[in-house]
Amino acid sequence: MIPGSAENTTTAADGFLAISIDDSSIHHYRDVSELLRDPHGGDVAIECFDSDGFRLVFELNGRGQPVAARRTAEAPDHQELTRRIGSVIGKSRARLRAADHDDLPDVLQELGTLASATYAESFEALRRPPYGHPPLDDPHDPNDGDWFHNCFTHGKCF
Numbered sequence: 001m002i003p004g005s006a007e008n009t010t011t012a013a014d015g016f017l018a019i020s021i022d023d024s025s026i027h028h029y030r031d032v033s034e035l036l037r038d039p040h041g042g043d044v045a046i047e048c049f050d051s052d053g054f055r056l057v058f059e060l061n062g063r064g065q066p067v068a069a070r071r072t073a074e075a076p077d078h079q080e081l082t083r084r085i086g087s088v089i090g091k092s093r094a095r096l097r098a099a100d101h102d103d104l105p106d107v108l109q110e111l112g113t114l115a116s117a118t119y120a121e122s123f124e125a126l127r128r129p130p131y132g133h134p135p136l137d138d139p140h141d142p143n144d145g146d147w148f149h150n151c152f153t154h155g156k157c158f
Contacts, residue, residue, distance in 0.1 A: 014051040016069055017126060021045040023087035025155040028126040032058065032066050040154045051123050053078050078119040085122050089115050092152045099147065099157040107148050126153075 015030040025044065029035040048056040048069060053076030058066035089111050096107055107130070114125055126132060130148050151157035 015127065016048045016050050016056055017123060018046040018048050019081075019084055019088065020155070021047060023084050024091050025153055026085060026088045026126065027153040028123075028132050032069055036066065040156065043154070049076075049081060051120070052076055053081055053119055076119075081119045082117075082122070085117075085119070086115055088152075092155075095151050095155065095157050096148070099151055101147055103148075111152075 015028055015034075018027045018029060018035065020026070021044070027038070027040075029038070048058075050056055050069075050071060054071040055074050055076075056069040057072055059068040059070055061067045093108065093111065096104065096111075101107070110130060114122060114131075117125060130146070131153060132149070147157065
C-alpha cells in the first residue's frame with residue numbers, strides 16, 4: 001500500500017475530524033462506529049480528515065452503510081483546514097454568545113487559543129474536553145457532551 005492511498009485505512013487510535021460542508025460545526029470521532037452511534041452524526045453534510053490532514057472517504061458495506069474510513073491520495077492542505085477550523089470558530093462564537101452561559105468568558109478564551117493553533121494542535125485539542133467527549137455510551141442520549149460541546153461541535157446550544 002502507498003501511504004495516503006485509498007487503500008490505506010485510518011486507525012481508530014487517531015480518529016478523524018468531521019467538518020460540516022458549511023463550516024458551521026466540527027466533531028472528532030474515534031472511529032466510524034462512533035460517528036454512526038452519534039445521534040447528531042447525520043444532521044449535516046460533512047467532510048472528514050485524519051490527524052495528518054488527509055481527506056477521508058468511507059468504505060461501505062453491502063447495505064450502503066459506512067464501515068471504515070480510508071485516506072484519499074489527495075495531499076493534505078493544512079492551511080485550508082486551519083482556515084476552515086477558524087471559520088467554525090467564528091460561526092460558533094455567535095451561537096455561544098446567544099447561549100449566554102456563566103462560563104462564557106472562559107469558553108471564548110479557549111476558542112481564542114484554538115483559533116491560533118496549527119492543524120495538528122487543533123486536531124489534538126478537538127479530541128479532548130471541552131471539545132471532545134467520552135465515547136457515546138447511550139446512543140439515545142443527545143446530551144452526551146456538555147453545553148459547550150453540543151453548541152460548538154454540533155451547532156446546537158441545548
